[in-house]
Amino acid sequence: MIISVASGKGGTGKTTVATSLALSINSARLADCDVEAPNSHLFLRPVFEPDETITMVVPQVNEEKCTLCGECAAICRFNAIVTIADTVMTFPELCHGCGGCQAACPAGAIEEGRRTIGTIQHGRCNGLDFVHGRIRIGEAMAPPLIRQIRSRINPDETAVIDAPPGTSCPVIAAIKDTDFVVLVTEPTPFGLNDLKLAVETVKILEIPSGLIINRSDIGDNKVAEYAAAEKIPLLMEIPYNRQIAEAYSRGEPVVEAFPEWRERFEKLYADICNLVAGGKS
């Protein structure tokens, strides 16, 4: 089973929930798919294996074979390859790796080059298998790296995915085809607005979901009212507490800093299992 932890708004507590949830499951994997701003490792402090460099395919032109016919530029939707006067230029940073230019080239002049998009690191910590990715600074495309992390999850294991914020392609890449989405938000107008967007996203993907309201006493009741109206199960409320915030600042998982929370996260996992099983029957 794969449980993803998502939110429209950033900073609502995805990593807090994902790390404590993973630590409350027997032999799980935590996969941090927030490749732009990965933070789970700061809480779990895994012992890492060496980095693995992740690349994607980009065109490399063999100029001896190239006839400057321009077919490659004609098919490319991303302006990543152009012919100018007597030369063909590639812009690997713009390439989406579709392979269209290679398939279109009548002279067989386009070979496979590589662009580094980031790294993936595996590690172990407290009985957990850990994997995360880090996008190379300056690289724009997160989804290919996120899909690479996803491919490291064994379909038979229990995994928790820490997803990136937002509602666009990186989130889709992180949560698509997972079994359950835990939505984390805070009871504020920003939290509510972005929760609605996240709920729309989850609906498009047809994944069952439940809600955690973090810092549940700092705002108003509108998030809880919205969840009730939308029939989204409220899985947990975490009140604001200066000690929790300070433990977070030091990178201490909630279930380790406050052992009384372990039972609550174990129950959260059990509740999720029941919801997933109930949805399938």
Add this chain to the structure above:
Amino acid sequence: MKELVVISGKGGSGKTSMVAALSQLADKPVLCDADVDAADLHLILSPNVKESHEFTAGHTAAIDLDKCTRCGKCIELCRFNAIRPDFVVDPLECEGCGVCYYFCEEGAVAFPENLSGYWYISDCRFGPMVYAKLGIAEENSGKLVTVVRKEAAKIAEADGHEMVITDGPPGVGCPVIAAIGGASGVLIVTEPTLSGRHDMERVAELARHFSVPALLCINKYDLNESISEGIRKFAEQHNVPCVGQVPFDPAMTKSMVQARTLFEYDPNAPACAAVREIWARLRDQVV
């Protein structure tokens, strides 16, 4: 005309609350919300929309099953596994590369442009505001960011505004790259947590990578004084001037809950003095 873009790396560090507060301190700014994925600034500034525009970007393939001969070439060529064995395209997986459209010998693939969202020109109580809503599960957020920034700059140039203040997206990827390129400066809003510091370092590196001058401020600095100290040292060593720090102040959240800026909610709140100081230093550095 100068443009200040507020970013953070980590989400939820207080970018939007800071932008809302700065909007009130700045002299006739143009406001721009470049967090098109999860735009929130309008929730505080309640703008009146004057113009609404469709944002079309990218294409998605669709196969006409009556014309399709099931030759399988499209499935073979698609690198994104977006065409199912029954020749139906999964629009969420479709990258919009057009390879199937280009190579289909039967002309069975349609490749229409996507309506990916909307962008708005509006007026709020502190000046003109440009913002956008990207459709759910859409791509091309970077392009929409570029659109809203260009429109905000146009308004500023046309009407003689001194500054555009842009609320940026979290992270360091496509939309952030689109949000900071060519800006006069970025203000990184961070918080004294290991996560906040880690992501601040990444976004500071991004600003350096694109040669955009970066300034930094620490929100809730008293949550963990020793991490705040570490952040200030990092800032000094990396030539990112620290323009101030805001204490933890419940007024920050309470003002947001009431859809007001910090100064509208309580001009005497402890955070107000800190934000005023930040603005004074920012103005010196950016304008």
